[in-house]
Amino acid sequence: MVVERRHRRWLLAGAFFLLAGFGLVVAQLFELQVRRHGELAAKAKRFFERTYVKVSRRGDIRDVRGTLLATSKPVRTVCADPSVVSTNYVEVARAIAPLLEMSTSELIQKLHPRMITNQAGKVVPDKYVVLKRKVEVERWQEITNTMAHLQFVPDEKAIPRKMRDYYGRVRSRALMIEPDEERVYPNGALAAHVIGYAAMEERQTANGPVLMCTGGDGLELTLNSVLNGVNGWVQTETDSARREIVDRRDQTVAPREGLDAFLTIDAGVQHIVEMAIADAWEKHSPNSVSAAVIRPRTGEILALANLPTFNPNFLGQSTPEDRRNRFVTDVSEPGSTFKVVVVSGALNDHLLTLQDQVDCENGVFTFCGKQLHDTHRYGLLSVEYVIAKSSNIGAAKIGIRMGPERLYSYIRGFGFGARTGILLPGESPGILHPVKKWNGLSISRIPMGQGIATTPLQTLMAMCAVANEGVLMRPMILSKLVDRSGAVVVQNEPQPVRQVMTAAAAHEMVQALKTVVSTNGTAAKAALPFFTVAGKTGTAQKAENGQYASGKYFSSFIGFFPADAPELCISVVVDEPKRGHFGADVAAPVFRQIAERAARYLAIPMEQPPKQTLATTMLAPFR
Amino acid sequence: MARKEKKTGLPTNWLILIGVVCLFLAAAPCGYVWNKKQIHDLGVQIRTYETQLEDAKLKRQAMDRIWAGMLSHAYLEDQVKRLHLEIGPPQLDQIIRLPEMPATPTPQDEKRYAHHAASGEEGRD
Numbered sequence: 001m002v003v004e005r006r007h008r009r010w011l012l013a014g015a016f017f018l019l020a021g022f023g024l025v026v027a028q029l030f031e032l033q034v035r036r037h038g039e040l041a042a043k044a045k046r047f048f049e050r051t052y053v054k055v056s057r058r059g060d061i062r063d064v065r066g067t068l069l070a071t072s073k074p075v076r077t078v079c080a081d082p083s084v085v086s087t088n089y090v091e092v093a094r095a096i097a098p099l100l101e102m103s104t105s106e107l108i109q110k111l112h113p114r115m116i117t118n119q120a121g122k123v124v125p126d127k128y129v130v131l132k133r134k135v136e137v138e139r140w141q142e143i144t145n146t147m148a149h150l151q152f153v154p155d156e157k158a159i160p161r162k163m164r165d166y167y168g169r170v171r172s173r174a175l176m177i178e179p180d181e182e183r184v185y186p187n188g189a190l191a192a193h194v195i196g197y198a199a200m201e202e203r204q205t206a207n208g209p210v211l212m213c214t215g216g217d218g219l220e221l222t223l224n225s226v227l228n229g230v231n232g233w234v235q236t237e238t239d240s241a242r243r244e245i246v247d248r249r250d251q252t253v254a255p256r257e258g259l260d261a262f263l264t265i266d267a268g269v270q271h272i273v274e275m276a277i278a279d280a281w282e283k284h285s286p287n288s289v290s291a292a293v294i295r296p297r298t299g300e301i302l303a304l305a306n307l308p309t310f311n312p313n314f315l316g317q318s319t320p321e322d323r324r325n326r327f328v329t330d331v332s333e334p335g336s337t338f339k340v341v342v343v344s345g346a347l348n349d350h351l352l353t354l355q356d357q358v359d360c361e362n363g364v365f366t367f368c369g370k371q372l373h374d375t376h377r378y379g380l381l382s383v384e385y386v387i388a389k390s391s392n393i394g395a396a397k398i399g400i401r402m403g404p405e406r407l408y409s410y411i412r413g414f415g416f417g418a419r420t421g422i423l424l425p426g427e428s429p430g431i432l433h434p435v436k437k438w439n440g441l442s443i444s445r446i447p448m449g450q451g452i453a454t455t456p457l458q459t460l461m462a463m464c465a466v467a468n469e470g471v472l473m474r475p476m477i478l479s480k481l482v483d484r485s486g487a488v489v490v491q492n493e494p495q496p497v498r499q500v501m502t503a504a505a506a507h508e509m510v511q512a513l514k515t516v517v518s519t520n521g522t523a524a525k526a527a528l529p530f531f532t533v534a535g536k537t538g539t540a541q542k543a544e545n546g547q548y549a550s551g552k553y554f555s556s557f558i559g560f561f562p563a564d565a566p567e568l569c570i571s572v573v574v575d576e577p578k579r580g581h582f583g584a585d586v587a588a589p590v591f592r593q594i595a596e597r598a599a600r601y602l603a604i605p606m607e608q609p610p611k612q613t614l615a616t617t618m619l620a621p622f623r
Numbered sequence: 624m625a626r627k628e629k630k631t632g633l634p635t636n637w638l639i640l641i642g643v644v645c646l647f648l649a650a651a652p653c654g655y656v657w658n659k660k661q662i663h664d665l666g667v668q669i670r671t672y673e674t675q676l677e678d679a680k681l682k683r684q685a686m687d688r689i690w691a692g693m694l695s696h697a698y699l700e701d702q703v704k705r706l707h708l709e710i711g712p713p714q715l716d717q718i719i720r721l722p723e724m725p726a727t728p729t730p731q732d733e734k735r736y737a738h739h740a741a742s743g744e745e746g747r748d
Contacts, residue, residue: 068691074681137681186691246666271696530716600712605720 048237055179056229058213059258061195064479067267070195073184076140076177077133082113083125085174088152092174095150099143100132134182147171172241181213189311191270193325194304196220197312221425226481229258259481259489264300269293272597273303280590281307284577290327290456293598296464296560296569298494299473329426331453332554335540338449339395343387344466344509345410346398348501354384354508358394365393368440372396388515390522392448399447404435413500414462415472416454422475430454449540460571463558466509467566470501510534514563526559526588528595530606535559537583552576557587561595562607570594
């Protein structure tokens with residue numbers, strides 16, 4: 001077949017354009033597949049590939065018997081995309097407002113489409129707005145159900161398919177959630193100052209910001225790193241409705257959950273202490289009351305409470321004053337409870353015995369030109385009675401006899417002027433000046449608990465050292481750390497700090513402290529029916545603006561029982577009681593109340609068995 | 624003529640081979656699709672189990688919280704007061720302690736147990 005010249009030209013032109021078109025396609029393919037491959041592949045990846053961070057669950061805090069004190073509850077943060085909601089914000093707001101427990105007008109305001117300037121400086125539609133945080137999982141399910149059945153027009157079948165698809169998108173994509181966690185304290189304010197509180201904190205990760213629970217105070221803060229586990233992640237693909245295509249999962253790294261902390265705190269004893277200090281609060285209307293119960297042989301803290309207190313479930317309702325753990329952070333002059341230190345030191349150095357006589361100068365002793373007074377006029381008192389009657393002059397004379405260097409060394413030895421090392425934040429070391437900064441009066445004032453500032457915890461630990469045959473223990477509040485499977489990861493053991501005094505001197509001191517709680521001593525109100533109690537009262541004047549304020553006192557009592565084989569050591573500190581101010585009248589009855597109930601709760605064997613017969617005992621409750 | 628017929632007819636071996644190839648070509652995509660479906664179904668199953676596990680965990684945690692609330696001392700004390708149960712921990716003089724057996728047997732115990740053991744053996748014989 002012979003092709004005409006004219007036709008051949010057309011054919012060539014056609015072939016040329018075909019080849020040129022083909023060439024363009026090839027060039028475009030080269031551009032897309034080779035030159036811009038990386039950029040476009042990443043863009044495509046962004047559409048279907050997702051990395052979800054799996055936030056680890058924060059560990060629980062439990063008491064020594066496993067009672068749950070703090071736990072975590074999964075909740076949701078409900079967010080919305082106003083650009084998807086578009087003009088339907090009124091309908092959406094009306095539907096979900098009751099479920100989110102928000103006003104419709106507030107939701108309308110949040111869902112109203114708006115433009116924002118992004119980080120690149122471009123004006124773009126706002127696609128993310130947080131509607132409400134801490135929404136319960138069950139509530140989110142109700143919201144999704146409500147959204148799925150939301151009607152925008154009376155008869156959706158009658159409208160074009162495009163509009164139907166659009167309404168479908170509003171239903172499925174307008175709202176979204178972010179996983180969140182809420183810290184819950186099932187016992188409310190119980191041991192609030194020990195446990196502390198946790199708050200949510202936004203942390204930047206490689207996969208964007210993640211909300212994580214972080215400790216704010218108390219053990220929640222100090223144990224934050226062990227309570228928080230390690231986050232995991234899932235790298236996967238999603239379909240157009242953002243549903244995960246599980247078989248396209250690339251990586252699944254499970255989160256490592258946080259460890260559970262078991263404390264030495266006993267919720268039962270803690271409750272007893274909190275009830276007792278609440279009674280004292282009502283009776284004396286003080287500024288604050290603090291109390292703690294400790295096992296002197298091990299340093300385990302069974303209870304530690306302060307009033308005013310707070311409920312960590314409703315943190316916003318409390319003030320910083322309520323949240324302060326005064327037993328650990330606040331310092332004050334210890335008052336007469338400090339006489340234990342000076343007499344213990346003197347007994348340990350064999351400077352005197354309990355039977356040695358001290359002249360208490362009939363209530364007025366002049367030293368360095370200043371007068372020192374006793375509350376009662378005493379003449380000659382044995383060392384035992386210096387403690388029993390809480391003679392300031394007697395204690396001052398013993399301190400003078402010891403000398404500043406020895407006195408200072410015993411004060412340091414008993415742990416004053418240094419932190420005890422308790423696992424709670426904000427512990428104060430107290431105020432103890434070195435000997436070279438002491439003035440002439442210091443040697444007569446420090447033995448009676450003036451010119452030195454201590455925390456109630458330091459004074460309690462010092463008393464525990466006397467009870468524990470002279471061995472000072474480190475206060476222990478964390479018993480063990482346990483993983484999810486129940487395996488013990490860390491087991492804490494009691495830690496002796498040092499031997500402050502000999503066991504013999506400690507026994508002598510205990511004898512003196514027993515007389516305090518006798519009818520001859522200052523604290524007969526602290527005596528228990530079936531146990532011998534050893535203890536010491538304290539009534540310290542409060543210092544304000546560099547001088548002692550009249551009518552303002554710290555009243556305290558620290559005691560332990562059974563005196564010769566101590567099971568519990570209890571400290572009660574009342575700041576500025578309004579009715580009564582002597583430690584014996586204000587703090588000692590609180591000690592007794594705590595000791596009686598704690599002894600029953602812990603079933604501590606009685607020293608002095610009751611004289612009743614078995615039959616009368618058993619029938620007593622029914623009569 | 625017969626020779627010509629022999630030449631045009633395809634050998635059986637070839638027919639089998641072609642059949643196998645065709646079968647393979649037909650079965651391979653079917654197998655691939657079946658395999659993909661299996662993977663997808665397993666993925667859906669995994670997702671279902673994960674959701675169930677998550678739900679069970681949530682329920683357990685919720686129960687734990689309720690249980691903790693019910694065991695709280697403040698709650699129990701309130702309940703005792705509200706229901707007028709008038710119960711509490713026993714008074715110290717209501718606690719009776721029974722003497723416990725010594726941890727290590729005394730020589731007397733050993734003799735006693737040895738006697739019992741011996742008499743037991745006699746009985747069995």
